[in-house]
Amino acid sequence: MHLQLNNLSDRELLLRFRKFREREAAGALLDRYSHLMVAVCLPGLDAQHPAETVFPELTEKLYHQLSGATGRINGILYGLVQQYFGKSRVTGNSPALRDLESRVDMAGSNPIEKVALAGQLEKALGRLIPEDMELLQAFYLDHKPLRELAQSRHMNTSQVRDRLKGIRQTVATYMKEAAYE
Amino acid sequence: MNSHSPRQERVLRIFTPVRCLNRDQLRRYHLGQMTGVEHHLVEQHLVECDLCHDALATVENPANVESYQQLSTQLSQYIHREYAAGVQPVARAQKQPVLKPQPHARRSFAESAQSYFWTVVFLAFGGGSIFLLQQHLKNRPPLSSLPLRAADAIVLPAPQGAALGDYQPVTTDTQQEVKPLVIQTKYSTRDTSHMSAAALPVAVKDTAQKKKPVKDSALPKPPVTDSNARALIANATPPPAQKETPKEPAKEEQKETPKEKAPEPARAEAEKDDPPAAEKKETTRPVNGDDYVYRSAMQYQQQGDYNEAINQYRKLSDRGRYAERARYQMAICYRAKGQKGKARRILKDIANSEGSMKSLAQAELSTMN
Numbered sequence: 313m314h315l316q317l318n319n320l321s322d323r324e325l326l327l328r329f330r331k332f333r334e335r336e337a338a339g340a341l342l343d344r345y346s347h348l349m350v351a352v353c354l355p356g357l358d359a360q361h362p363a364e365t366v367f368p369e370l371t372e373k374l375y376h377q378l379s380g381a382t383g384r385i386n387g388i389l390y391g392l393v394q395q396y397f398g399k400s401r402v403t404g405n406s407p408a409l410r411d412l413e414s415r416v417d418m419a420g421s422n423p424i425e426k427v428a429l430a431g432q433l434e435k436a437l438g439r440l441i442p443e444d445m446e447l448l449q450a451f452y453l454d455h456k457p458l459r460e461l462a463q464s465r466h467m468n469t470s471q472v473r474d475r476l477k478g479i480r481q482t483v484a485t486y487m488k489e490a491a492y493e
Numbered sequence: 494m495n496s497h498s499p500r501q502e503r504v505l506r507i508f509t510p511v512r513c514l515n516r517d518q519l520r521r522y523h524l525g526q527m528t529g530v531e532h533h534l535v536e537q538h539l540v541e542c543d544l545c546h547d548a549l550a551t552v553e554n555p556a557n558v559e560s561y562q563q564l565s566t567q568l569s570q571y572i573h574r575e576y577a578a579g580v581q582p583v584a585r586a587q588k589q590p591v592l593k594p595q596p597h598a599r600r601s602f603a604e605s606a607q608s609y610f611w612t613v614v615f616l617a618f619g620g621g622s623i624f625l626l627q628q629h630l631k632n633r634p635p636l637s638s639l640p641l642r643a644a645d646a647i648v649l650p651a652p653q654g655a656a657l658g659d660y661q662p663v664t665t666d667t668q669q670e671v672k673p674l675v676i677q678t679k680y681s682t683r684d685t686s687h688m689s690a691a692a693l694p695v696a697v698k699d700t701a702q703k704k705k706p707v708k709d710s711a712l713p714k715p716p717v718t719d720s721n722a723r724a725l726i727a728n729a730t731p732p733p734a735q736k737e738t739p740k741e742p743a744k745e746e747q748k749e750t751p752k753e754k755a756p757e758p759a760r761a762e763a764e765k766d767d768p769p770a771a772e773k774k775e776t777t778r779p780v781n782g783d784d785y786v787y788r789s790a791m792q793y794q795q796q797g798d799y800n801e802a803i804n805q806y807r808k809l810s811d812r813g814r815y816a817e818r819a820r821y822q823m824a825i826c827y828r829a830k831g832q833k834g835k836a837r838r839i840l841k842d843i844a845n846s847e848g849s850m851k852s853l854a855q856a857e858l859s860t861m862n
């Protein structure tokens with residue numbers, strides 16, 4: 313049963329947990345993100361936050377948040393860990409970016425919708441400044457690695473990542489503005 | 494995914510979500526063991542996922558690798574243990590002792606109430622069935638008992654050639670001691686004090702059997718069914734068959750002839766002479782089918798249900814040793830119903846025949862005329 317659940321996507325596991333209260337489905341989800349939880353929490357473990365109490369508490373909190381979760385688990389878990397260790401609250405993806413990702417996901421099997429959405433995206437990308445457009449094209453369209461992009465721009469990979477993340481947010485905002493026009 | 498796919502597809506993939514890194518991907522990315530396409534997919538996900546980015550940053554620190562692997566394995570085992578199917582969480586398990594008794598108590602109460610209900614229903618059905626059985630036994634028509642009593646009072650005439658013992662009326666000690674039972678029909682005018690003779694046949698028979706066999710001439714005895722018939726018993730002439738009976742067979746029949754067939758005066762005298770002997774031999778004969786039908790018919794006749802009595806007599810009118818007596822009683826019933834034509838016709842048939850009831854039929858005919 314556990315192997316079968318591991319083959320399901322996060323959305324299907326969440327649906328089973330919400331509708332049928334399958335504790336095993338929630339367990340599969342928790343197990344799927346357990347290594348990431350350990351890796352994220354590892355720098356925060358100390359005498360006040362021992363692993364024997366941190367991980368069961370976080371697991372229990374995440375389990376209770378899964379019943380009402382609609383978004384992505386990684387965002388929920390990251391926010392939970394940051395809140396647990398008293399770090400600055402990290403805002404997740406903006407609504408505009410979530411809507412755009414949802415539209416792209418729904419248009420996956422509809423060629424007409426895909427063509428229309430691709431046209432709108434081209435228009436939004438055309439509104440970007442040339443530096444951002446060049447970086448976006450190099451990473452997403454030309455598939456250049458982050459390390460190479462960072463070296464070419466004399467930045468570290470985290471800076472390139474943050475820049476790319478901001479560009480995505482900007483494009484999503486442009487798409488939302490285009491929908492209201 | 495490759496760089497040769499159409500631009501449209503690649504533009505859409507900018508905003509296509511990618512799943513988080515699993516354990517193997519995290520390790521291989523750290524070790525640089527990924528293909529180009531897979532490496533780009535992971536980096537594309539790292540751009541949008543803070544969790545995986547921070548996790549990868551932790552894993553890239555060599556000081557954290559060992560503790561990461563150990564804690565990751567332990568947490569995975571913990572989750573497998575705690576969140577397996579059918580395992581309740583710790584927080585819920587602590588509350589269960591408080592919450593458990595209520596549903597259990599409700600379930601036990603429901604089960605006990607159901608068992609009580611079915612027990613009450615079972616008892617009600619059992620009691621009701623017992624009550625109905627008692628009522629049925631109480632109100633059952635006493636055909637099996639009353640005809641025996643009626644036979645005590647009625648001395649049946651023995652047809653010729655029939656075993657004399659078959660016509661012995663069944664009597665019991667209590668019946669003899671308490672009061673002789675007499676059939677009271679609605680047209681009976683006779684005083685019950687005179688009817689005591691009807692209860693004597695057994696005593697008379699027994700004493701007479703001991704002392705002297707009764708001759709065959711004393712065998713035929715008219716049935717005492719009503720007052721008219723009883724009144725005719727004393728004056729009744731012996732049937733022709735009695736005169737025709739030879740004396741030699743009489744010796745054989747003396748052994749079989751019951752003393753109850755003796756005339757009433759003789760029986761009265763015998764009772765006076767030897768009353769203890771009358772109580773010595775009392776036999777209870779088994780009732781066969783014709784006896785039962787005849788007695789039930791007599792019972793119906795006594796109760797005034799002449800139609801049913803006629804039906805019962807009709808069953809016997811064409812067969813068996815009760816045929817002639819049944820037809821005679823059927824004529825009596827018709828007369829009581831007012832159908833004197835039918836009664837007269839049947840009595841004529843009996844009077845014209847050479848049976849034992851000939852004299853009684855003639856007497857009835859003369860009475861009706």
